[in-house]
Amino acid sequence: xxxxxxxxxGYDGVGNLRVSESTTLRSLLPRTETGCHFVAYGDCxxxxxxxxxxxxxxxxxxxxVMHQLDPxxxxxxxxxxxIWGLTREHGPNHDGESxxxxxxxxxxxxxxxxxxxxxxxxxxxxxxDTMTSVSETVWREVFDEIPxxxxxxxxxxxxxxxxxxLLIIGISVYAMNMGSPFTMMGGRVDCDWVDRxxxxxxxxxxxxxxxxxxxxxxxxxxxxxxxxxxxxxxxFWAVLARHQVTAYLCSHVIAFDFQVxxxxxxxxxxxxxxxxxxxxxxxxxxxxxHCVQLAVDDIGLRGQVLDTDGTVREEFQWPLPAxxxxxxxxxxxxxxxKPSRVLLTGQSGKEAYPRIRVSLDGYQPRLNVxxxxxxxxxxxxxxxPEIDIRHPFELTVAIDPTLGPGGVLARVGNxxxxxxxxxxxxxxxxxxxxxKWDVSTEIPVVEMAD
Ligand SMILES: [Fe+2]
Numbered sequence: 504x505x506x507x508x509x510x511x512x513g514y515d516g517v518g519n520l521r522v523s524e525s526t527t528l529r530s531l532l533p534r535t536e537t538g539c540h541f542v543a544y545g546d547c548x549x550x551x552x553x554x555x556x557x558x559x560x561x562x563x564x565x566x567x568v569m570h571q572l573d574p575x576x577x578x579x580x581x582x583x584x585x586i587w588g589l590t591r592e593h594g595p596n597h598d599g600e601s602x603x604x605x606x607x608x609x610x611x612x613x614x615x616x617x618x619x620x621x622x623x624x625x626x627x628x629x630x631x632d633t634m635t636s637v638s639e640t641v642w643r644e645v646f647d648e649i650p651x652x653x654x655x656x657x658x659x660x661x662x663x664x665x666x667x668x669l670l671i672i673g674i675s676v677y678a679m680n681m682g683s684p685f686t687m688m689g690g691r692v693d694c695d696w697v698d699r700x701x702x703x704x705x706x707x708x709x710x711x712x713x714x715x716x717x718x719x720x721x722x723x724x725x726x727x728x729x730x731x732x733x734x735x736x737x738x739f740w741a742v743l744a745r746h747q748v749t750a751y752l753c754s755h756v757i758a759f760d761f762q763v764x765x766x767x768x769x770x771x772x773x774x775x776x777x778x779x780x781x782x783x784x785x786x787x788x789x790x791x792x793h794c795v796q797l798a799v800d801d802i803g804l805r806g807q808v809l810d811t812d813g814t815v816r817e818e819f820q821w822p823l824p825a826x827x828x829x830x831x832x833x834x835x836x837x838x839x840x841k842p843s844r845v846l847l848t849g850q851s852g853k854e855a856y857p858r859i860r861v862s863l864d865g866y867q868p869r870l871n872v873x874x875x876x877x878x879x880x881x882x883x884x885x886x887x888p889e890i891d892i893r894h895p896f897e898l899t900v901a902i903d904p905t906l907g908p909g910g911v912l913a914r915v916g917n918x919x920x921x922x923x924x925x926x927x928x929x930x931x932x933x934x935x936x937x938x939k940w941d942v943s944t945e946i947p948v949v950e951m952a953d
Pocket of ligand 1: 584630631755756
C-alpha cells in the first residue's frame with residue numbers, strides 16, 4: 504500500500520483531508536453476484552477533557568484512510584462513542600443543552616469527512632453518547648432519521664433496517680429501559696426482540712448485528728465494564744447463533760479483535776481515535792487506531808484492518824479458509840479420568856517449549872492449547888471447551904494465524920467452531936509451522952490438514 508506523505512498534506516483546521524488529494528486503497532469486494540462491502544469503525548470520543556490525548560487527530564487520520572478506499576464503501580457502520588459526553592461540566596450527561604451543543608459542534612466539524620463520503624451511515628450509541636434519559640432524549644433529537652422500530656422504550660436507540668439481501672440490527676446496549684444504572688455494569692440486550700426481528704427476516708441472506716460492547720471478552724479485558732453482562736450476553740449469543748447471523752460488530756475496547764463463538768464471528772473495532780488503557784490502546788503496541796473494511800458474499804465474510812497510515816495490518820475471513828491453517832481431528836473412545844493427556848505437540852529444533860501443544864487437562868477435562876514464540880519467555884495458553892470423556896468423542900482443533908488470539912478454535916463433534924479463551928492480544932505469531940510432530944497413541948489424530 505502507498506504510504507506517501509503527500510496524502511497528508513492539504514487538510515483543513517481539524518486535519519480532515521481535501522478529497523482531491525487522496526491516493527487509493529483497494530477495497531475488498533464481494534466475489535459473487537450478491538453481497539456488499541462497507542466500513543465499520545467506532546470509538547473516537549471527540550473532545551476529552553484532558554488535553555493531548557490526540558482523539559481528534561487519530562480520527563482525522565482514520566477518515567483520510569476511509570476516503571482513500573476505492574471503490575468507496577456502500578455504507579458505513581459507526582459503532583458508538585462518537586462524543587466524549589461525560590464532561591465534568593455536564594456529566595454525566597445531565598445537562599441536555601451542553602450535550603446538544605457538543606453534537607452541534609462536532610458532527611459538522613470532526614465528523615464532516617463521514618458526511619462527505621455521502622453514503623448511508625448506520626449508527627448505535629455507546630456509553631459516552633447515552634447513559635441517562637437526558638442523553639437518550641438528545642440522541643433521539645440529533646439522529647431523528649434513525650428508524651423508530653426498536654423495542655418499546657428503545658425507539659430511536661435500537662432499530663433494524665432491511666435493504667434487499669441485507670438485514671442490519673443496531674442495539675443500544677445501555678438503554679435506560681433495560682434497567683442499567685450506569686454503563687460500568689456492562690451491556691444489556693432485549694433478546695426476545697432481537698429473536699423476533701431475526702425470525703421475521705430469516706430470508707435475509709446477510710445479517711449484521713451491531714452493539715457497542717463485546718459479548719465475549721477481548722484481550723483479557725474481562726471486567727463487566729468492558730463487555731456485556733453474561734446474564735444478557737449468553738441468551739443474546741444463543742439467539743445470534745440460532746439464526747447464524749453473519750457477524751456481531753462491536754467496539755468499546757480500543758482494539759481490533761476477531762473471534763468466533765458457535766460459528767458466529769464477533770468483530771471488535773474500537774480504533775477510531777480514543778486513547779484508553781496502556782499506551783493509548785488496549786494494549787499498545789499490539790493494538791492501534793484503525794478502521795475495518797469488510798466484504799460479504801455467498802462464499803463468506805472477509806475484511807481488512809487499515810491503520811492510520813492506510814497499511815493493512817490484519818486480514819480475516821470466515822468460514823475458515825482451506826489454506827494457511829493447521830487443523831487436527833481427534834477421535835476417542837470413552838476414557839478413564841486422568842490429570843492430563845497430551846494429544847499433540849509440534850516442536851522446532853531444541854527450543855524450550857513446543858511451538859504448539861494440545862492437551863486435555865483436569866479430571867473433568869478441558870481442552871488446552873499452548874503456543875510458543877521463541878521470542879517470548881513463556882508459552883501462552885488458550886482454554887476450552889470441556890470434553891466429556893465418559894463417552895466416545897470427536898474433537899477438531901484449528902489454528903488460523905491471521906485471526907490473532909481468536910484464531911485458536913475447536914469444535915466438538917459436528918458442532919460449529921468456537922474460539923478458545925485467552926488473555927493475550929495475539930495468536931500464533933511465528934511465521935513457520937513446527938518441524939517435528941508427536942501425536943498421542945491413546946487419542947489418535949484421524950485427520951490432519953494445513
Ligand atoms: Fe465505549
